[in-house]
Amino acid sequence: MPAFGSAWFLYFGLLLGVPVIIHLIYGLRRKRVPTGAMWMIRRIVEHNARRLRLRDILLLLLRMAALALIVLAFARPVAWIGLENAGRTLVIIDDGFPMKEIMPGGDTLFETAVRKIGPHLEGGEYALFTLSGRMEGEFSDRNALKATLERMRPCSLKGDLKTALSRAAAAQASSRAVVAVGAWQDLGPGEPPVVHARLGHIEVPPRPPGCSIRIAGIRPVPGGKGVEVECLVEDDRSLQHTVRLYRLGENGAREEITGRPVSEDGRTVLTAHNLPLQGTVLLAAAVDGRDGLASDDIAYMALELLPPLRVGVIVNRIASPAFMSDGFYVKTALEVGTGFIVNEYASGDLLAAAKQCDVLLFTDASLVPQEPGAELLAKGWILFSGGGARPLAIAEASGLLPATAADPAAVPVAVDQDFPPIAGLPADMFMALDWGEAPGIAAGGAWRPALSLQGRSRILYRFEETGRGRRVFIAGPPGRTHGADLPLHKVFAPMVRELAAWTGLRLSPEGVDCKIGAVGEIWDLPADTLQVLGPDGTALQLDSGRGKHGVRLLEPGIYTALIGGKGGDAGQAVRAANLVAITAGRSLDTMALGGLFQPDEGARAKEEEPDPGAGPWRILALIALAVLVVEGLLSAAPIVTLKKRGPA
Amino acid sequence: MQESLPSGIFDPRAASAIADLELVSRRVAEGFISGVHPSPYYGFAIEFAAYRDYVPGDDLRFLDWRVWGRTDRHYIKQFEETTNLSCFIFVDCSASMAIREDNGVSKFHYALMAAGALGYLISRQGDNVGLYSVSAGEPDYIPPKGGRRHLFSILAHLARLEPAGAVLLPHALNSLAERISHRGMVLLFSDFLWPTGELVQALKQLFRRRSDLILFEIMTSAEQLFPYDGMTEFEDVEVGARMLTQSTLVRDAYLQAMHDHRESLRRAVAEYGGDVVPITPAMSLASVLPAYLARRARLL
Known part of the structure; x- marks a missing residue:
């Protein structure tokens, strides 16, 4: 059966009868003319009878052919050759709980996803896969699929994308296209591309464009009460900023502690005198009143570095933009094998489990004074992800660690002020994570390469015994943010492996190794451009191209359609593509992916326009036009006579 | 009329x-009376055609007396005849x-x-x-x-x-x-x-x-x-x-x-x-x- 993008248009095939009717009407609509030259006319007609009849039939056929071609063109045939082998189009839609989120336009993510699928349905048969596994099935035509999609609603459960994609991947061998649309928020770090995409492009919370702030250190004020917080502000635009320090006051209110303009070198030391450390939660720094830098990377590092510990992750909500990060932590915690989730809906069992954790990760500082935060604050390790400060430093400075107040020197210090400079690398980008409390770690070794970023820069690390404990030092080049620039799993994978060997710790599960060798890796690139590394390391440029989001060539044999121009969104699309590819163990012939993204109205309008150039139907339309032209040239009896000939 | x-x-x-x-005929016409059309016959009309020797019986009205006076010979004047x-x-x-x-x-x-x-x-x-x-x-x-x-x-x-x-x-x-x-x-x-x-x-x-x-x-x-x-x-x-x-x-x-x-x-x-x-x-x-x-x- 031929496949048509708009099969209903074939009903217009009845129009093929129109030329016949016109022919008949034309024959009936005769006019009678008296003539004295009948002998002449008769001779001409008899002499040319055969030719005239052939011409008449040819004209009729041409008109019918033109109509048929036009009808076929509008029906948008997908292919003419090998239709039987064309297979199905796989439609994978994320119907997970996060898809219920209402977008600014009033539609839910899911409704937007359904809408975005439409233009990619070229015709033929379809196989639908959902994260929830509901309403999956095969559909013989586009309308049936669309009807099903319109009936669908996001489920209230978390979807299992990996399973869904596995099912889709198993089925895609006989398919010619894959259309995957969704937020894919359930993708966890177990899938390498997800990690890349997330680290490279997810930013929570927002910050001024081109500006980042890091807390370089927190230390007690010598000889007094309070802390000094050293901030490092980087701004490509060289704008003046004021860095402010906040504390979490009573009832969760945010109180400014101090603020100071950023110095010329970008360094600002904020001193909070008389700050009671005990019970103070620093919300880190902010630039011009905005929230500080999200420290996804730091949290991730912590989680990766702490597999021997039991990690609890405390999140406050799921279906929210912040869920992207929260879900990430959750997945990460689960990935390393010891984490679990505690949220505001947590049951008593979970709370009890949280109390057993060695490390608790709060994804939102507002959770701290709330349940179950107060009870959990007694734990020895508390990390904050929302502040941008080094988690351990925050933990120390906030006084939440009992040992801190008593003996600051005994507290593991997150930022090593005595970090030895490395030749060729700017020292201000160094950071050191304390590993002193981890058992069995022996210091030693030289700087080791952790990662080389396409020859542009490299990351080094080493373990070292210091006077304050055992530490792992990571050195890298300057970047906008560590988390945004560095594929940290690559930084840490060898490091953790060595750490495991060094300490004899067992990594659980097999590890971060699984994050190495991704099919595609996305670096931090401008939002509308993505660079993808293919399996062989070939750099493939993804150009979102002139504001139109269409099919992009990833590499020979792999195609993807990136809907939306933002890096995060495109990253999600690519990672989903890679997931399918990985799971299927082969390259995709065609893949159309659509992430959910809120482009500007103009881009959205363009995006939602059906691409008139897609498919062979344009060729058909041109052929039909050519046929009409030929018909016009041949026809001595046009259906419409524009000019009536009269006597000269 | x-x-x-x-x-x-x-x-x-x-x-x-x-x-x-x-409406003049391009061809000579055989008529019975004088007209505007050329006749196949020579007659005695206005248009001079030629001389010929006198033979007995010719109408003496067409004898060219001047030529007879100068040459002492008898010639008959012939004219083109027109007809209807x-x-x-x-x-x-x-x-x-x-x-x-x-x-x-x-x-x-x-x-x-x-x-x-x-x-x-x-x-x-x-x-x-x-x-x-x-x-x-x-x-x-x-x-x-x-x-x-x-x-x-x-x-x-x-x-x-x-x-x-x-x-x-x-x-x-x-x-x-x-x-x-x-x-x-x-x-x-x-x-x-x-x-x-x-x-x-x-x-x-x-x-x-x-x-x-x-x-x-x-x-x-x-x-x-x-x-x-x-x-x-x-x-x-x-x-x-x-x-x-x-x-x-x-x-x-x-x-x-x-x-x-x-x-x-x-x-x-x-x-x-x-x-x-x-x-x-x-x-x-x-x-x-x-x-x-x-x-x-x-x-x-």
């Missing part, structure tokens, strides 16, 4: 337009002549008006006028004669003619040829829509009678230009036969065939010194006839 002429077929404007002109002629007006009364031009004038009516005007001219210049009209029935034949009364009777007869039925045009022309006993002029009013070969053969019969032929080829614009589109049912008005065809498709072939037919006719007639005057009923008779007569006079 005009008041008593049959109305409808006699166009006073056309008659007055050609009143000062002459007999002119036949042939009118095709077939049904196809009833086809009208866009202005409402039929070919037949136009033919009658032209015939009436030229008959008037011929009679006025002293020639004999006869009429031969052919229709579905027996042909009407009025022998050529001179005089006003005879002209009136011809015009009255013309006024009574009606186009009807089929006419075998070659056969009619042959019949006419049989009735022509001596040299003269024949004015033929018809559309001449007949297969060319047969038509030319019939015309040759007339030429063999040493007649001067003038063919007034009267066709409508539509017959010449074929301005039809789409499915058209052509009806042979003479026999009633019909043919349905896509007129647009046969138009080019028709125009070519029509051109070939008219060109063949013109050449065949010109070969014998005749004229073909193509006319459409849309033309003004008062301009067509004088123009033709003037052109003919220049070529004489």
Whole structure:
């Protein structure tokens, strides 16, 4: 059966009868003319009878052919050759709980996803896969699929994308296209591309464009009460900023502690005198009143570095933009094998489990004074992800660690002020994570390469015994943010492996190794451009191209359609593509992916326009036009006579 | 005189337009009285032709006395004789002549008006006028004669003619040829829509009678230009036969065939010194006839 993008248009095939009717009407609509030259006319007609009849039939056929071609063109045939082998189009839609989120336009993510699928349905048969596994099935035509999609609603459960994609991947061998649309928020770090995409492009919370702030250190004020917080502000635009320090006051209110303009070198030391450390939660720094830098990377590092510990992750909500990060932590915690989730809906069992954790990760500082935060604050390790400060430093400075107040020197210090400079690398980008409390770690070794970023820069690390404990030092080049620039799993994978060997710790599960060798890796690139590394390391440029989001060539044999121009969104699309590819163990012939993204109205309008150039139907339309032209040239009896000939 | 002429077929404007002109035969005519046409015989008229020796019995009035006085020899002066002629007006009364031009004038009516005007001219210049009209029935034949009364009777007869039925045009022309006993002029009013070969053969019969032929080829614009589109049912008005065809498709072939037919006719007639005057009923008779007569006079 031929496949048509708009099969209903074939009903217009009845129009093929129109030329016949016109022919008949034309024959009936005769006019009678008296003539004295009948002998002449008769001779001409008899002499040319055969030719005239052939011409008449040819004209009729041409008109019918033109109509048929036009009808076929509008029906948008997908292919003419090998239709039987064309297979199905796989439609994978994320119907997970996060898809219920209402977008600014009033539609839910899911409704937007359904809408975005439409233009990619070229015709033929379809196989639908959902994260929830509901309403999956095969559909013989586009309308049936669309009807099903319109009936669908996001489920209230978390979807299992990996399973869904596995099912889709198993089925895609006989398919010619894959259309995957969704937020894919359930993708966890177990899938390498997800990690890349997330680290490279997810930013929570927002910050001024081109500006980042890091807390370089927190230390007690010598000889007094309070802390000094050293901030490092980087701004490509060289704008003046004021860095402010906040504390979490009573009832969760945010109180400014101090603020100071950023110095010329970008360094600002904020001193909070008389700050009671005990019970103070620093919300880190902010630039011009905005929230500080999200420290996804730091949290991730912590989680990766702490597999021997039991990690609890405390999140406050799921279906929210912040869920992207929260879900990430959750997945990460689960990935390393010891984490679990505690949220505001947590049951008593979970709370009890949280109390057993060695490390608790709060994804939102507002959770701290709330349940179950107060009870959990007694734990020895508390990390904050929302502040941008080094988690351990925050933990120390906030006084939440009992040992801190008593003996600051005994507290593991997150930022090593005595970090030895490395030749060729700017020292201000160094950071050191304390590993002193981890058992069995022996210091030693030289700087080791952790990662080389396409020859542009490299990351080094080493373990070292210091006077304050055992530490792992990571050195890298300057970047906008560590988390945004560095594929940290690559930084840490060898490091953790060595750490495991060094300490004899067992990594659980097999590890971060699984994050190495991704099919595609996305670096931090401008939002509308993505660079993808293919399996062989070939750099493939993804150009979102002139504001139109269409099919992009990833590499020979792999195609993807990136809907939306933002890096995060495109990253999600690519990672989903890679997931399918990985799971299927082969390259995709065609893949159309659509992430959910809120482009500007103009881009959205363009995006939602059906691409008139897609498919062979344009060729058909041109052929039909050519046929009409030929018909016009041949026809001595046009259906419409524009000019009536009269006597000269 | 005009008041008593049959109305409808006699166009006073056309008659007055050609009143000062002459319709002169290009061929010699055998007449009985002196006229404007060249005669095959030498006579004693105005135009000096030659001298010849006197023979007994010659009329002494034509003896050139001056030459006799100077040379003592007798010569008779000879003059070119002019004579009158007999002119036949042939009118095709077939049904196809009833086809009208866009202005409402039929070919037949136009033919009658032209015939009436030229008959008037011929009679006025002293020639004999006869009429031969052919229709579905027996042909009407009025022998050529001179005089006003005879002209009136011809015009009255013309006024009574009606186009009807089929006419075998070659056969009619042959019949006419049989009735022509001596040299003269024949004015033929018809559309001449007949297969060319047969038509030319019939015309040759007339030429063999040493007649001067003038063919007034009267066709409508539509017959010449074929301005039809789409499915058209052509009806042979003479026999009633019909043919349905896509007129647009046969138009080019028709125009070519029509051109070939008219060109063949013109050449065949010109070969014998005749004229073909193509006319459409849309033309003004008062301009067509004088123009033709003037052109003919220049070529004489």
